[in-house]
Amino acid sequence: MSADVGAALAAKIRDVPDFPQPGILFKDITTLLKDGPAFRQALDALRDRCRGYGATKVVGIESRGFIFAAPLAYQLGAGFVPVRKLGRLPAATARAEYTLEYGTNTVEMHRDAIAPGERVLIVDDLLATGGTCRATIALVEELGGVVAGIAFLAELTFLNGREHLAGYDVQVLISY
Secondary structure, X not given: OOHHHHHHHHOOOEEEEOOOOOOOEEEEOHHHHXXXXXXXXXXXXXXXXXXXXXXXXXXXXXXXXXXXXXXHHHXXXXXXXXXXXXXXXXXXEEEEEEEEOOEEEEEEEEOOXXXXXXXXXXXXXXXXXXXXXXXHHHHHHHOOOEEEEEEEEEEOHHHOHHHHHOOOXXXXXXXX
């Protein structure tokens, strides 16, 4: 994807100061999502970057990651697996706790979601500190899956989240 496409997509994302708490500059992707051609462009660019991974499952991280992961799974002919916050999945789960830029949380995945040796693409909207993604990697690997790649719409480079993903192939469309 060209830098022009990344810049065009970035121009569709709105900054919201002091959300969810003072001092945070929130990147609101709803302004990109409501623009059909921009949303399609973002999904097509992610698909093109991730096609070579040979993933049979696409794991989406709650909640904005679902927006990109489910249609990307469809485009790649792969299954979709949700990673959810604690207590939201009905069957037996694996759990991982993580730290984010303003607190801690726990994510879960169904224990039967990933088969041993299965190639997995992890997708989320934003790479910030990398904590949520790192916890998701731990879940995939605990279940015996192989993380083939990781994809994000955008990255906040000043938070150095990519450092927590060293050793994994990471794709990002927009860098801030």
